Every structure is written in C-alpha cells, then in structure tokens.
Amino acid sequence: MPTALLPLSVTDAAVCCEPLTKEALTEAQADDLARSIKALADPTRLRMISIIAGSPEQEACVCDITEVFDLGQPTVSHHLKVLLDAGYVTRSKRGTWAYYKLVPGSLDALARVFQSA
DSSP: OOOOOOOOOHHHHHHHOOOTTTSOOOHHHHHHHHHHHHHHOSHHHHHHHHHHHHSGGGEEEHHHHHHHSSSOHHHHHHHHHHHHHHTSEEEEEETTEEEEEEOTTHHHHHHHHTOOO
16 A cells, blocks of 8 residues: 655755756655645645734734634644645644744745755
8 A cells, every 4th residue: 555655844855955956856856845845836825824924923823824714624724734744834732722833944945945046
C-alpha cells in the first residue's frame, strides 16, 4: 500500500533548493518544493495566511478565522492543517480553542527560492 507523502516544510524546501536561477532542481527537490507551494495555491489558504499575518503577533484564534469564511468548521480546520503540515503556521491549544501563528521566516524562505540574484 503506498504511503502518502507529507509536504516538506517550506523552510526545509527552501534550504534544499538554491534560487531557481542558480541551478536546476532535481526531481525530488521539485516534488518537495511543489508540495510546499501547493499549500499556498488556494485562495482560502492565502486569505488565512493574510489574516494570521495581519493579526497582533501574527497569531489568530481559529474562532476568528472561521467567522471570516462562509465555510464549515471542518473545512476551515482542513485548510489550517494543510498550512500547518507545510510549515507556514504553528498551532497551540488554549482551553477549547486552537491558535495559529505564522512561522517566522516561512514566507521569506519560499521567496528566496524565486530570487534571481
């Protein structure tokens, strides 16, 4: 039975890969980087990142994120888990609520892969 590939965290993907203009990616590097990028390649997840990043201390309660979207709580949780697995956010529990925080440098790490110099 094939095992599902977990996304490589974005910071790990960026470490593995020089900027695309420096050298060609190996097949494995391209696969890992594509999984990390795919986590952001969704309008809902991009909005979630912007909500978290724009919140005080770059942290938001799932309750605050859920009220912004016309989506059920399980769907919101799924999107947040994709961002968590990709290394863009961390999660901490406080009572019954989960709080998501942007991983410092995670977006910068991805941007470095696309720098030309």
